[in-house]
Amino acid sequence: MTDIFTLGAKIKQANAQLQLFTENFDSFWDKEIKQLFTDESLSFRVKTLNGNYVKYVNLDNGATTTPFAALKQYVDEMLDTYGSVHRGSGQKSVITTREYDASRNIIRDFVGSSPQNYVIFAKNTTEAINGAATLWAKKPGKILVSDIEHSSNLLPWITRDEVVQYKTQPDGSVSLTEIENIFKTHQNRPQAEQIKLLTITGASTITGYRPPIYELAALAHRYGAKIFADVCQLIQHERVDMRPDDDPCHLDFVAFSGHKMYAPYGTGVLLGPKEFFDSSYPYQIGGGNLPYITRNLEIKRFYTERAHDPGTPNAMGAIAIAKAIQIIEGLGRSRIAQYEHSLVEFTFTRLASTPGVKVHIAGDNLAHVIPFDIDGFDGRLVAEILAQEYGIGVRAGAFCTYEYIRKLKNISDEQDLEIANEVDKGITRNIPSIIRASFAVYNTLEDCDRFISAIAQIAKNGFDYYLPYYTQDDTTGVWTVVDR
Numbered sequence: 001m002t003d004i005f006t007l008g009a010k011i012k013q014a015n016a017q018l019q020l021f022t023e024n025f026d027s028f029w030d031k032e033i034k035q036l037f038t039d040e041s042l043s044f045r046v047k048t049l050n051g052n053y054v055k056y057v058n059l060d061n062g063a064t065t066t067p068f069a070a071l072k073q074y075v076d077e078m079l080d081t082y083g084s085v086h087r088g089s090g091q092k093s094v095i096t097t098r099e100y101d102a103s104r105n106i107i108r109d110f111v112g113s114s115p116q117n118y119v120i121f122a123k124n125t126t127e128a129i130n131g132a133a134t135l136w137a138k139k140p141g142k143i144l145v146s147d148i149e150h151s152s153n154l155l156p157w158i159t160r161d162e163v164v165q166y167k168t169q170p171d172g173s174v175s176l177t178e179i180e181n182i183f184k185t186h187q188n189r190p191q192a193e194q195i196k197l198l199t200i201t202g203a204s205t206i207t208g209y210r211p212p213i214y215e216l217a218a219l220a221h222r223y224g225a226k227i228f229a230d231v232c233q234l235i236q237h238e239r240v241d242m243r244p245d246d247d248p249c250h251l252d253f254v255a256f257s258g259h260k261m262y263a264p265y266g267t268g269v270l271l272g273p274k275e276f277f278d279s280s281y282p283y284q285i286g287g288g289n290l291p292y293i294t295r296n297l298e299i300k301r302f303y304t305e306r307a308h309d310p311g312t313p314n315a316m317g318a319i320a321i322a323k324a325i326q327i328i329e330g331l332g333r334s335r336i337a338q339y340e341h342s343l344v345e346f347t348f349t350r351l352a353s354t355p356g357v358k359v360h361i362a363g364d365n366l367a368h369v370i371p372f373d374i375d376g377f378d379g380r381l382v383a384e385i386l387a388q389e390y391g392i393g394v395r396a397g398a399f400c401t402y403e404y405i406r407k408l409k410n411i412s413d414e415q416d417l418e419i420a421n422e423v424d425k426g427i428t429r430n431i432p433s434i435i436r437a438s439f440a441v442y443n444t445l446e447d448c449d450r451f452i453s454a455i456a457q458i459a460k461n462g463f464d465y466y467l468p469y470y471t472q473d474d475t476t477g478v479w480t481v482v483d484r
Helices: 004-014 025-036 069-079 091-110 125-136 176-187 213-222 274-278 315-331 333-352 379-390 402-409 413-424 445-461
Strands: 045-047 053-055 117-122 142-146 163-166 195-201 226-230 253-257 268-273 357-359 369-374 395-397 434-438 470-472 479-481
Touching: 025 069, 025 315, 025 333, 069 315, 091 117, 091 268, 091 315, 117 125, 117 274, 125 226, 125 253, 125 268, 142 176, 163 176, 176 195, 176 213, 195 213, 213 226, 268 274, 315 333, 333 357, 333 369, 333 445, 357 445, 369 379, 369 445, 379 395, 379 434, 379 445, 379 470, 379 479, 402 434
Parallel strands: 142 163, 142 195, 195 226, 226 253
Antiparallel strands: 045 053, 117 268, 253 268, 357 369, 369 434, 395 434, 470 479
16 A cells, blocks of 8 residues: 555645645554455456556445445345344244334434434335335425436436426536525415425535535425435435424435445435325335225225335345444544545645646535546546556446536537437437546545546547547447457
């Protein structure tokens, strides 16, 4: 590993204002972080084009994260006692049911949820939001949604309900004044025309921008609406607090996934008020969540969380999330945030000063991601070069946030129409894209240093240097290595 003290000295020399993590990087990594992950995952090696094997650098953590070692062991042990949840008297069924039900309380405490909120499990965040959108569509009123949302927090609403989309500022930030004006405009209209729910991301998947969700919650409540926060890109990096129900800034609904917070299986979580979920039939109906059907097909239902738990649940996914929460809490969310911020700030400062590199965010409110481009390069080629020649994993694309990408890349209406026409013909090559490096607690300054050096070398080489070695698919735009 690159000497952390040396790198720390370089940081201070390069920028006296750069705030380092108050604890020694080396000590924090070796004594507290390293032990949380398997040696195999931390030292995973990949073969590069020159035939050498190098330690893999994972900077695609906004997509998914490596599970905690203790969590893997715990789940493996639980699998030996695995039984059907809520469907048996045998000891294995009792053990699994107990752990599964207990996970709800751990999750509820983790997000500061009211005891009056249900904790509902889903396949992933996408399904959790689809479930909420289906239930909200049964109630009169409109959904207020931003133009910087991931498709998972946009498509479920616009395909099921009446939506009002508010335009963010050119940099993707939210204006509370403009949002309040929308509420005022709809305030005295018939109920079907009023805003019933404001839905917002907790942190952008491409820039890390964190809208003021608590101020937005207070604003929504002032006009009789509720707020839904998609926090799957936020909750693993810093505290999310739903707050007591009598707090004007409380969050009515939140959704997130385990696989982005060091738990496997992708299980999603949806939290929201009991009275809301009890007011209509569940999103999905089947075995286990309805206790009885009469001879006349009259349906009897539970008014509990179980009503929203059809079929055999992914018990291990829920249990894994609860275990991940306990490990995160043990390490300390504020310390995780401080450590990750130091890594991101270190990387951002150097990328921003690298010739030929354009970083798409300012440095005054950094989060866990850095979106960037290299002049003259398709971002997808840069991602392929990083993987094939340096053993570094990043992601390039539109990240399911098409309007935000259009803002960042200054795509005109005419260009948008041309791209749409191409997509109708099956051509996705020209959908705008950027490169994203996203960080997690297991990243190190050595990872950042390797990444910065690789980007500097790619930018110095220039696009033409790589043309003999890579080819782009005319339809998809995907770059691959030329057979040699």
